[in-house]
Every structure is written in C-alpha cells, then in structure tokens.
Amino acid sequence: SILLGNVQQRGYEVHYDVAGRRLGFGPGNCN
C-alpha cells in the first residue's frame, strides 16, 4: 500500500466529502 503523509498534503486544501465518498484537492497555501 501507499500512505500519503501530511508533508505532501500541505500545498492544498484537502476536502473529505464523506457522504459523497470522494476526496478533493483545492487551491491551498492556507490564505
């Protein structure tokens, strides 16, 4: 398996659509 850690998540907004069973990546930088 592969594990995607938080260092590689940092540049993006990570979206957990739990009901819709999908995971999204949006523009990030936390600004």
Place this chain on the structure above:
Amino acid sequence: AYANDNDLSHSYIVSVSSLIPPTVCNRTRTALPQGPGKVSLEVLGRYGPCSKLNQGKSRNTPSLEEILRRDQQRLHLKNSRRLQKAIPDNFKKTKAFTFPAKTGIVAADEYYIVVAIGKPKQYVSLLLDTGSGITWTQCKPCIHCSQQRDPFFDPSKSKTFSKIPCNSTTCKILLEWFPPNGQDKCSSKECPYDIAYVDGSGETGFWATDRMTIQEVNGNGYFARYPFLLGCTDNNTGDQNGASGIMGLDRGPVSIISKTNISYFFYCLHSPYGSTGYITFGKPDTVNKKFVKYTPIVTTPEQSEFYHITLTGISVGGERLPLKASYFTKLSTEIDSGTIITRFPAPVYSALRSAFRKRMKKYKMGKGIEDLFDTCYDLSAYKTVVVPKITIHFLGGVDLELDVRETLVVESVRQVCLGFALLPSDPN
C-alpha cells in the same frame, strides 16, 4: 549551466536559504472560511513557531530525527492493525490465536486544534488524525502527565460528564471494537480502553460521554454535540508533546465523523514556512468548490474505516515513472493527516528515487537522515538550485503538483532530502 536533460518548465528554481523553515511565527492569513452551515478553526503545527504547546521554547521541540522516528513507529503500528484486520473473525476467537499487536491508535503528529469539552467549557488541544477514530483526551486525575503542557480536562468540574457503565450495551460493543490489553471485561465500574504504542508507551483510560463544542474564535460558527463519546485517559506514558489528546476523523464507528452529522470537512495544513492553517467542518462555498478536483474514496469493506483513494502514477520532472498505471491502481493509497512522510512500496520508491537523483546529479549528495531518507544533498555551496517537480496522479484526472517545500525535507542546507520514504516491510 543547467543539465541538458531537464526541462525548466518542470522544475523549481529556488534560493537555498528559502528552504530553511523560519523560527518566528508569521500570521499572514486574515480570515477563516466562513458562512452558514460551517465552522472553521485555526490549525496549528505543534512543533512550529506558532505553536502554543511549545510555549516558544526551543527545548520543547524534538529534533527532526526524533519526529521522524515517531512517524516510523506510527507506520509500524498501522501495519499491525491492517494485519489484524486481514485475519478472519472465527480464527481470532480460537484459543490458540494470540495477536502481538494491539488494536488502537498511535499519537498523530504535527497538527492540532483547540476544542471545548464539558459544561462549563474546558479547552483542550487535540491532534488531528484522519488515520484513527477514537477521540480521547487526558483527564484528571492522571498518573503520568508530566509531559503535557496543555491544561487537562477535569471531569469533576463538568456537569455534563458521564462514564459509560461497565454493564451497558454500549460498553459491550466498545470492548468488542477496541479490546483492552490483557482483559476482556471491566475491572471496575468503568468501561476500559487501552491504547498501546510500539515504543512501549501508551494510555489506559475509560469511555465516557460529555459535551463537545467546536467554536470559532469570533463566536459566529458553532457546533456542539452532546452526548459525545470520548476516551478519558488517566495514565499516559507516551509523550504527546504538549497536546492533550487526539481527534479521530476516520470513517470508523466511533469517530466524530460517524457520530455527528458532519458529512464534509476540509483542511489546509500550513507548511513550516507559512503561518497557521485551518479546518472547516461543513461544505465549502459553491464558488470555492468549483476549484476542487475530486477523486473517489474506495469503499470496499476492508478499506471502509480510512480514506483510501486510487493513485494512477507519479511524474518527476514532467516524465512519468516507468511503472504501469495498472500497477498503481492495484495498490491501496491511504491519505492520513497524522502521518508525516509519504511512504511508497519498494518498486515505486526505487523508481522515484532514481528519477529524482538523475535530475539532481549535478549536486553533491549529503548524509541521510535516520533510515528514512537516503537521498539527501549538501547544497551549502549554492545560492539557488533547480529541483524537479513531482506530480502525483489520481483516478479521475486529479494531479497533485507538489511545491518544492512538499518535495523536500530540510534539516539544514547540508542535509536537504527527498521527502519520501520506503514503506516499512512486514513488521512481524
């Protein structure tokens, strides 16, 4: 002066000094995502310069080696849990079966939020962990709490606090889901739980319910749940580095996601170079949502607890690694906020490392960090460097182009490392 086989459009040109994380907190963001139906909280890195847990004291910050060592321990425990899940239930019930690794969670790392528990409210800091389900906090009285610098939750001061009774149906279910170490029933009137870490530390405690409040600093956004199931830890032998618990965000049966009507949340984890991040419980605005690209969450029963997605390839410097998409899609990819470093199985890591080294061949290699990083560079002789872009591709045409600071982990300019690692082998 740049190597011929590189394409600058697929590389970053960065100043070496900019790779060193700042030591001063710099809050540049002005507002959290706001609006009806959502609650946003500031997310802080517990080791970063803005951390309230560090209290501005560098002696409280563990070394990078120590942080990475803990990250590796977490991996071993996660592997153990997977191994246990793969074993049929009827086999688990036989007397001959004993399993050396215990079910539970290991400390998440890096990012925390502040929430309130009880009535009147008591504020505690909880580490965000999409890779575990139990939300627990350190409760008074506690036996080993010396490491903790955040205030403890004192159940005796909460009017809404209740212990789950041992003889309740809820306790029976919880004991089945999270069997305590060395005992299969209550030893007192409390319903026990037990979290064990691979380094020998752990927590013991009991299950309880109380009011959980997630509230924005300005008081506008507000979310409360009562009764909320939580673990009340009374004996913590591990070092949580100042945090007083964990918020479990997985899809398992006891997480805050399963136990509330939160069906959507999103976070932005700041890098050490930024200031603070945020987490929002609730859906984003329609305007913002259109910029989000989605990939399906795998929903097989074996993967129902965590957030598994499907990776289809990796590119380095604009070139796909020579591994077929069908190879990647057979792998299971879990996204975890509590794990620091991305781990790949040997064929993937080997191909990634090889492609990265090829494009970085003009730079002098440096000493590795622990057993985790073996592709490090001594960049002390350079003012600027050219680093190939790494892009991770997911099912549905979602491409994650990593910034240079999500590609490299930096100890010093003499130790700048490719920030990916090999997945540990079978942890038996």
